[in-house]
Amino acid sequence: MKDFPYSESKDTRSGFGAGLLELGRTNPNVVALCADLVGSLKMGDFIKEFPERFFQVGIAEANMIGIAAGLTIGGKIPFTGTFANFSTGRVYDQIRQSVAYSGKNVKICASHAGLTLGEDGATHQILEDLGMMKMLPHMTVINPCDFNQTKAATIAIADHEGPVYLRFGRPVVPNFTPADQKFEIGKALLLNEGKDVTILATGHLVWKAILAGKLLEEQGIDAEIINIHTIKPLDTEAILASVRKTGCVVTAEEHNYLGGLGESVARVLAQQLPTPQEFVAVQDTFGESGTPEQLMEKYGLNEQSIVDAVKRVMARKA
Amino acid sequence: MNPFNYDADQLLNVAHQVRRDIVRMVHAVNSGHPGGSLGCTEFLVTLYFRQMTHDPKFNMNGVGEDLFFLSNGHISPVWYSVLARAGYFEPKELATFRKLNSRLQGHPATEEGLPGIRIASGSLGQGPSVAIGAAQAKKLNQDDKLVYVLTGDGELEEGQVWEAAMYAAHHKVDNLIWTVDYNGQQIDGPVDAVMSLGNLRAKFEAFGWKVLNCDNGNNFASLVPVLDEAKALTGQGQPICILMNTQMGYGVDFMMGSHKWHGVAPNDAQLEQALVQLKETLNDY
Numbered sequence: 001m002k003d004f005p006y007s008e009s010k011d012t013r014s015g016f017g018a019g020l021l022e023l024g025r026t027n028p029n030v031v032a033l034c035a036d037l038v039g040s041l042k043m044g045d046f047i048k049e050f051p052e053r054f055f056q057v058g059i060a061e062a063n064m065i066g067i068a069a070g071l072t073i074g075g076k077i078p079f080t081g082t083f084a085n086f087s088t089g090r091v092y093d094q095i096r097q098s099v100a101y102s103g104k105n106v107k108i109c110a111s112h113a114g115l116t117l118g119e120d121g122a123t124h125q126i127l128e129d130l131g132m133m134k135m136l137p138h139m140t141v142i143n144p145c146d147f148n149q150t151k152a153a154t155i156a157i158a159d160h161e162g163p164v165y166l167r168f169g170r171p172v173v174p175n176f177t178p179a180d181q182k183f184e185i186g187k188a189l190l191l192n193e194g195k196d197v198t199i200l201a202t203g204h205l206v207w208k209a210i211l212a213g214k215l216l217e218e219q220g221i222d223a224e225i226i227n228i229h230t231i232k233p234l235d236t237e238a239i240l241a242s243v244r245k246t247g248c249v250v251t252a253e254e255h256n257y258l259g260g261l262g263e264s265v266a267r268v269l270a271q272q273l274p275t276p277q278e279f280v281a282v283q284d285t286f287g288e289s290g291t292p293e294q295l296m297e298k299y300g301l302n303e304q305s306i307v308d309a310v311k312r313v314m315a316r317k318a
Numbered sequence: 319m320n321p322f323n324y325d326a327d328q329l330l331n332v333a334h335q336v337r338r339d340i341v342r343m344v345h346a347v348n349s350g351h352p353g354g355s356l357g358c359t360e361f362l363v364t365l366y367f368r369q370m371t372h373d374p375k376f377n378m379n380g381v382g383e384d385l386f387f388l389s390n391g392h393i394s395p396v397w398y399s400v401l402a403r404a405g406y407f408e409p410k411e412l413a414t415f416r417k418l419n420s421r422l423q424g425h426p427a428t429e430e431g432l433p434g435i436r437i438a439s440g441s442l443g444q445g446p447s448v449a450i451g452a453a454q455a456k457k458l459n460q461d462d463k464l465v466y467v468l469t470g471d472g473e474l475e476e477g478q479v480w481e482a483a484m485y486a487a488h489h490k491v492d493n494l495i496w497t498v499d500y501n502g503q504q505i506d507g508p509v510d511a512v513m514s515l516g517n518l519r520a521k522f523e524a525f526g527w528k529v530l531n532c533d534n535g536n537n538f539a540s541l542v543p544v545l546d547e548a549k550a551l552t553g554q555g556q557p558i559c560i561l562m563n564t565q566m567g568y569g570v571d572f573m574m575g576s577h578k579w580h581g582v583a584p585n586d587a588q589l590e591q592a593l594v595q596l597k598e599t600l601n602d603y
Contacts, residue, residue, distance in 0.1 A: 031458070055454065055489070063447045063481035070387075070451020073436050074459055075379050078451070093441050094478070098448055102428050102438045 001217040002192045004210050006176040010147035012168035012204075013111040017042025018147075019154025020079060020109075024050045027077065027158055033068055034081045035061045040170075041081035041111050061086045062094045068106045069098035077158055078106050084113035084167055085126040092132055099163045100136040107157050108133075109166045113143075114254035115282070115299055116171045116204055116292040125287035131259020133165040134232045140185060141231040143167045143253075143261075145206035147175040149229060152183035160185055169254075171292045173207050188235035190242075194224035197310050198242040198249040202228045202261050205252035205280065205301065212306035221310060231261055236268045243269065248276045248313040252306055254296075257281035276316035278309040321374065322367040322404070326538045332403055333363045335600040337569045339399035339412055341592045342602065344583040347416040350424070353579040354470065355396035357501050357564040360536050361468065362400040369545050371463055374405035376433035384463045385452055387437065389445020390470040390499065391425040392581065398422050401434040402603070409603040443476025445469055446496055450486050453494040464552055468497050472504030475513045480525070486557040487526025495548045496527075497560040499535070503577035518561055528556045535562035536569075570595055 023030040024046050031053045032046055038056070047054045057064040061082055068078035080087065087110035088095070099106045110129065117125045134141045142157065142164060144150040150168045157164045191206070192213055201209035206227045213223045224242050228235065243249050249269070251262035262279040269275045282299050296302045324332070336359050344350035366372065370384035388397050395415065402409040407421075414420035421432040425440030437448050449467035456463060469479060486494060498518070506512050515521070522529045528551055534540040541562070548558045566580065567573030570592045573584075584592055 053458070057485060058481075058488075060478075060481035060485065062444075062478040063450075063485055066444045066447020066478065066482070067451035067454070067485070069437060070448040070453070071455045073379060073385070073448075073452045074381060074455025074461070076455050076458065094444055094447075097438050097441045098444050104437070 001213050004176045006174040008175055009172040010175045011170060011172050012144060012147060012150040013040070013170060014042050015147035015150030016109055016111065016154050016166070016168055017045060019151040021045045021049065023155055023158050024053065029075055029077045030079065030158055031055065031071060031076045032079045032081065033057055033064050035059055035064050035086065037082050040083070041109070043081055061091045065091045065094040066098050069102060069104045072104045072106060079109050080106065081109050081111070083124060084110035084129045085124055088129040088132050089126060096136060100138050103138055104163060105161055107164045107166060109154070111168055112170045113167045114169060114204070115287045115295040115301065116169050116254065118170070118292045118295065119289050121289040122286035127256045127282050127287065128259060129167060130231055130255050130261065134264065138163055139232065140164045142185065142229060143203040143231055144229045145203055145227055146173055146177050148179050148181060149177045149183065152181050153229065156183035156185060167203065169204060171204070173204055176207070186230045186233040186235055188238035189227040189229065190238070191227055192223065192225040194222040194246065196222045196246060197224065197314055198246045199223050199225045199252060199306060199310070200228050200239065200249060200261065200265055201225065201252040202231060204254050208301070208303045209252055209306055211303035212310070215303060215307050216310055221314070223310065228261055231264060234264050234268065239265060239268060240273055243273055243275050248317045250278045250280060250306060250309045250313055252280035254301055255281055256284055258284055276313050278313040280305050280309050319371055320368055321372070324367040326542070329363055329367055329538050331599045332367055333359050334597045336363060336396060336399045336403060338593060338596045338598060338602060340395040341570065341584060341589060341596070343395045343399070343412055343415040345589040346413065348583045349416055350395055350583060351392040351581045352395065352583065353503070353566040353573060353577070354390065354393040354499060354501070356570060356573060357536065357566045357568050358393055358396050358468065358499055359569065360538055360541050361497065361562060362396050364538065364541055364545060365466060366400050366404045368542065370466065376406055378436060380436070381459055381461050382463060385436065385465045387439070387445045387449045387452070387465070387467040388426060389439055389467055390442065390473050391439030394424065394426050397426065403600060406434040407432065412603045442470070442473045443478040446479050446482035449494055449496070450482055450491050453491050454489070456493055464549065465494050466497065467494070468499060470504070471498055471500050471502065471515060472509050472512065474498065474515055483522065483525040483527065490555045491557050492553055492555050495552065495558045495560065497562050499564055500561050501564045501566045503566045503580065505577065505580050507577055522559045526556065527559045529559045529561060532560055532562040535564040
């Protein structure tokens, strides 16, 4: 098992803030909007340096999405910022009609996704956003794993013409990916080669998959670990190549098992390479209040859950 | 500068043909929304043949042009006819309205690349927000042209329009003219019966808008001066709202003044009855 050294843990939302600031300096067409959460979204540095390119919308997310769509007419590249819940379900129809169907170059940047929002509870812990966004034609869906990757993804999506949903979160997680990485949309990243099982993880579950890989190694299981930072378009080639080798797969995500990464992978496998699969995901429930660690344990989203899923799926291998 | 700059007689000439196009389009596919389309004919004809600086060669960003957004997308027949008659595409394409593989979707869309359409609409209440964004992009681009948006009056029951109203005043989006088609009708009946809007003028004024009334949006002599006045009031720190009184179904006697023709097409006999009231001025498509 490869080692994944890191010098500090940081929140992915701060990676977004850092990426946005850099975009402000390098791309004059980038503008930002926020619905009364600039602190939570770490947009302060961008606003300070580029006040004329920032639009405070107030607590009016539907209006924010429409304004962002309008700003693209005239060549601007708007980045909207609010919590993932208010970035998706609350404004689904606005995104569907004014952004996705209209093919507008809007970047919907969503923080505090999933259970790791913690104590605020289920009203704010969206676990359905990846599903809603990936069902929209023209939409690209990205869920990076750490600070550096979120920063790189933020910068990369400005150069991608078309609507993007970028999902990140609140807790600090090990910042282990390279600071100088070039983010390629739709390109899965092989983190650790292995032969016994494929673990496909996204977002905060990528680090949990690395921890699980170490636990599995101690038990003599050689896991291949892949970071699926782009849910749509899905890197089917990378997934099929790995699964052909290992013969079984575990998907891991901070999302409902309905509509998430796991279902996207299952569709690919069902059509092209039927393979035993286990899902590390929330089992069609809402979340609740608690610390992020408590919630990830209770809802089965930690390294032990991945280890257990690996054992289940390996037992199903022919 | 408008590419036509038509006088009142020329505008009326176009309006007659647009009304013929509308009733023929919805009749041909036995679906669509003639009522609001007929009621807003003078408004759209005035925008495209007199008021707006625009280029029928069409480019999406529209820098250096006035932009129009139709928020109440169900009145697509009037918009499609006006765009075709202004040269955005051939009038014969109006025959494809609502048919399979057409660029003229039931509600306006960009997906098929129809010139003149900059965003999809139909799900109501979104146009003012989009228009605000386009207006702010103009300011960022140092583009001094204006943005027009049309909504229905029933559409004002959607909450998003009031988010937009609040925002535009707060951010002083003063290169924006929002016209409300104040015909008092919606699908289920008179607006006052379905969900009364109260004192609409006072509402917009309380939100910080400069409000103008158009007594009769189906009369160029009433409409044109109000549009001129609205334009003159831009750039003064306030967004502009026009409450435009119209009659749903105007120009076809049996369709006028009732919500019943909101989304119903005329049958063959009714089409004949309508067309005898509408002079063919620019050749039917």
